Amino acid sequence: MIKNKTISGKITLVLCYILLTIITLSVLYPLLWVIMGSFNPGDSLFKPSLIPCEWVQKEAPSQVALDKNSSSENETSQQETKKKLDCKMTTAHYKYLFTETDYAKWYWNTFKIAFGNMVLSTFFIVTAGYVFSRYRFKGRKYSLMTMLVLQMFPSFMGMIAIYLLLDRIGLLDTHIGLVLVYAGGAIPFGAWLVKGYFDGIPRSLEEAARIDGAGHMTVFFKVMMPLSRPILVFVAVNNFISPWMDFIFARFVLTSTEKKTLAIGLFDMVTGKSSTQFTNFAAGAVLVAIPITILFVIFQKHIVEGLKAGANKG
Amino acid sequence: MRPHSKIAALLSALFMGLGQLYNRQYIKGVLLIFIGAFFIIGYAADFVYAMNGLITLGSEVDKIEGFEIIKGDNSIHLLIQGLIFLIAFILILISHITNVIDAYTVGKRREMGKNPNNIKETLISIYEKGFPFMLLLPSLFATAFLIILPNLFGILLAFTNYSSPNHLPSNNLVDWVGFDTFINLFKMESWSHTFFGVFGWTIVWSIFSTFTCFFGGLFVALLVNKKGIKFKRFWRSVFILPWAIPQFVSILIMQNLFNGEFGPINQFLLQIGVIDNNINWLSDPLLAKITIIVVNIWFGFPYWMVLMSGVMTSIDAELFEAAEVDGANKKQMFRKITLPIVLFSTAPLLIMNFAGNFNNFNMIYLMTQGKPVNPDYQGAGSTDILISWIYKMTLEQRQYNMAAVVSILIFLVIATISIWNFRRTKAFKEEDMMS
Numbered sequence: 001m002i003k004n005k006t007i008s009g010k011i012t013l014v015l016c017y018i019l020l021t022i023i024t025l026s027v028l029y030p031l032l033w034v035i036m037g038s039f040n041p042g043d044s045l046f047k048p049s050l051i052p053c054e055w056v057q058k059e060a061p062s063q064v065a066l067d068k069n070s071s072s073e074n075e076t077s078q079q080e081t082k083k084k085l086d087c088k089m090t091t092a093h094y095k096y097l098f099t100e101t102d103y104a105k106w107y108w109n110t111f112k113i114a115f116g117n118m119v120l121s122t123f124f125i126v127t128a129g130y131v132f133s134r135y136r137f138k139g140r141k142y143s144l145m146t147m148l149v150l151q152m153f154p155s156f157m158g159m160i161a162i163y164l165l166l167d168r169i170g171l172l173d174t175h176i177g178l179v180l181v182y183a184g185g186a187i188p189f190g191a192w193l194v195k196g197y198f199d200g201i202p203r204s205l206e207e208a209a210r211i212d213g214a215g216h217m218t219v220f221f222k223v224m225m226p227l228s229r230p231i232l233v234f235v236a237v238n239n240f241i242s243p244w245m246d247f248i249f250a251r252f253v254l255t256s257t258e259k260k261t262l263a264i265g266l267f268d269m270v271t272g273k274s275s276t277q278f279t280n281f282a283a284g285a286v287l288v289a290i291p292i293t294i295l296f297v298i299f300q301k302h303i304v305e306g307l308k309a310g311a312n313k314g
Numbered sequence: 315m316r317p318h319s320k321i322a323a324l325l326s327a328l329f330m331g332l333g334q335l336y337n338r339q340y341i342k343g344v345l346l347i348f349i350g351a352f353f354i355i356g357y358a359a360d361f362v363y364a365m366n367g368l369i370t371l372g373s374e375v376d377k378i379e380g381f382e383i384i385k386g387d388n389s390i391h392l393l394i395q396g397l398i399f400l401i402a403f404i405l406i407l408i409s410h411i412t413n414v415i416d417a418y419t420v421g422k423r424r425e426m427g428k429n430p431n432n433i434k435e436t437l438i439s440i441y442e443k444g445f446p447f448m449l450l451l452p453s454l455f456a457t458a459f460l461i462i463l464p465n466l467f468g469i470l471l472a473f474t475n476y477s478s479p480n481h482l483p484s485n486n487l488v489d490w491v492g493f494d495t496f497i498n499l500f501k502m503e504s505w506s507h508t509f510f511g512v513f514g515w516t517i518v519w520s521i522f523s524t525f526t527c528f529f530g531g532l533f534v535a536l537l538v539n540k541k542g543i544k545f546k547r548f549w550r551s552v553f554i555l556p557w558a559i560p561q562f563v564s565i566l567i568m569q570n571l572f573n574g575e576f577g578p579i580n581q582f583l584l585q586i587g588v589i590d591n592n593i594n595w596l597s598d599p600l601l602a603k604i605t606i607i608v609v610n611i612w613f614g615f616p617y618w619m620v621l622m623s624g625v626m627t628s629i630d631a632e633l634f635e636a637a638e639v640d641g642a643n644k645k646q647m648f649r650k651i652t653l654p655i656v657l658f659s660t661a662p663l664l665i666m667n668f669a670g671n672f673n674n675f676n677m678i679y680l681m682t683q684g685k686p687v688n689p690d691y692q693g694a695g696s697t698d699i700l701i702s703w704i705y706k707m708t709l710e711q712r713q714y715n716m717a718a719v720v721s722i723l724i725f726l727v728i729a730t731i732s733i734w735n736f737r738r739t740k741a742f743k744e745e746d747m748m749s
Contacts (some may be wrong), residue, residue, distance in 0.1 A: 016543060023537075030567050030571055053655060057517055124452060127453060128453035130449065131741075135446035152729045154724045154728075156708060156721065157465050158464020158467065160471070160708065160714060161397075164390065185460070186468070216441075245562050245676075248705070254423070266566065267566065270566050281566070282567075286566065289563050296557070307617075
């Protein structure tokens with residue numbers, strides 16, 4: 001009886017490991033494919049092999065040729081005397097990105113926009129969230145309700161108006177214009193989120209500070225800010241990351257090529273008329289994905305907590 | 315004693331700053347008069363013109379007389395200008411009311427025999443009492459002009475005939491048409507057929523994409539958190555990757571993986587002999603829909619996995635111990651303890667996730683651009699959901715008014731779901747929240 005149980009337990013465990021491995025493979029496959037693709041020679045990603053290496057017949061394996069290969073291949077070459085692993089790894093696509101396209105510029109543009117958006121959005125959101133959480137005034141309830149309703153409009157609804165508005169104030173096709181659009185759009189959700197977080201911080205600390213003679217500014221910067229670090233980090237990181245992903249407004253606001261962001265640049269590489277640049281796209285995608293992924297993993301805890309809080313508090 | 319408060323309020327209502335002068339707050343009064351005069355002299359005529367434009371949307375198109383082009387009215391510019399002035403007017407009106415209230419309260423103080431504040435005291439009191447407003451001002455302006463104004467404009471467009479080919483400024487005028495566009499959407503065969511088709515698929519897509527990811531995440535979370543599984547951290551960090559990688563990058567990768575002609579998935583299947591011909595993953599209407607839903611699991615499950623892992627590890631171990639004492643088996647424990655707790659704590663997120671998928675533009679547009687083309691539809695492809703259809707109507711077909719109508723309908727759906735969800739949550743019931 002007990003033995004039976006352990007055996008069936010072992011079988012389920014093995015099954016679990018098999019399932020986990022299958023899921024891991026399907027998660028990693030697209031990623032590996034694109035990473036390998038970025039080192040693949042030629043301009044097509046559509047090669048049957050995942051790894052850009054193939055066995056080639058060699059007439060006479062010479063020591064000179066072996067030296068040319070990287071050390072990792074030496075072992076295999078030594079085992080196979082007649083065949084040689086011929087790896088056509090190339091960094092040409094990375095070079096191409098930086099020499100032939102404006103990739104570096106797009107990167108810089110996106111970084112500027114992301115940074116600007118992070119600063120401006122966090123400022124808007126934290127100030128608004130603080131006021132809504134700590135002060136009582138006429139119209140507060142209606143303002144909160146309005147903020148809630150504003151989140152529900154599809155983002156395209158205001159697109160034409162934003163275009164005309166930016167055109168009017170001369171900010172169309174500028175990065176400042178795009179930052180304004182992002183930061184404005186971030187307010188309703190963010191303010192609610194931060195307000196909810198602030199509501200959870202007991203008032204006794206501020207009251208104590210006030211009794212000690214602290215002014216508005218001191219309370220805000222010296223008492224509230226240190227206590228709300230987690231949510232500040234979430235808001236800042238979130239607003240830093242989002243411009244890297246946005247494709248819609250960037251395309252709409254930025255019309256000239258040299259102002260493009262990464263998302264548009266990469267999209268055009270694979271779907272535009274010159275859509276034979278898959279390997280270049282792959283290289284570009286790898287270079288965007290790595291820093292953002294690292295950033296995400298570092299702040300993962302904050303992001304999960306923030307999203308949970310956002311859902312619970314409205 | 316003279317009723318200082320009422321006189322001051324009346325004077326301030328008449329013109330900004332007069333009441334303050336009456337209250338002997340000379341510097342403040344003069345400053346306010348200057349501000350008031352600045353707006354009236356500078357913008358009163360413009361305001362009347364803008365309001366007129368908002369109502370009529372213009373009456374003359376560009377005309378050519380001899381060799382000269384006489385600029386006519388651009389209805390859409392008039393519309394946005396009217397809205398800008400309207401919002402600015404409301405903001406000024408609010409400050410005017412504040413000015414009247416201020417005159418009234420200072421008058422009241424005088425009635426009680428106190429001296430009105432001098433300018434220094436005024437500044438201090440503005441800082442003390444007005445601090446929240448100053449803090450709120452930047453976001454108030456940003457919200458008013460970057461969110462409220464554009465959305466209001468979007469709503470108003472639904473009641474105009476702003477569309478290609480006959481009503482595009484500046485060659486033509488745009489007019490208010492009331493609910494005609496709404497009626498067209500439901501009454502005109504070509505529109506209503508497209509709308510209901512796309513709407514149906516949007517619902518199907520939202521339901522399937524939400525639930526596949528939800529249960530996919532639950533399944534993986536259970537696997538990873540199962541007793542006896544080693545390297546939990548490793549599995550978790552691998553499975554979180556699809557969430558961490560910028561979505562637009564991974565969707566574009568997927569789009570290429572599933573390319574029907576030379577995508578590696580087809581190549582692989584051909585090579586191992588499972589299929590003889592290429593599968594049209596993304597160009598067959600039905601298959602494309604299935605492919606998108608399946609591929610979407612890759613993107614969506616990590617979020618749920620992370621959330622549910624968190625919930626599962628935080629369940630009190632005593633619950634399971636008690637259940638074990640009572641003789642419950644693993645299955646029962648899962649069904650009676652783990653599942654209800656996980657469902658309960660993730661339900662609000664599930665509903666918000668549904669709303670998010672309803673408007674998941676990126677997934678659809680970057681994956682297929684709404685293709686394959688559907689000849690029965692008016693400007694939408696087979697995999698288009700409402701939001702991507704709107705995008706196309708706006709950017710490609712210039713059916714601005716119809717796009718606005720569909721946007722309003724989306725808003726109604728999302729608002730209903732969100733408000734229902736919001737009312738259920740604890741936050742809404744907390745007394746302090748909305749009071």
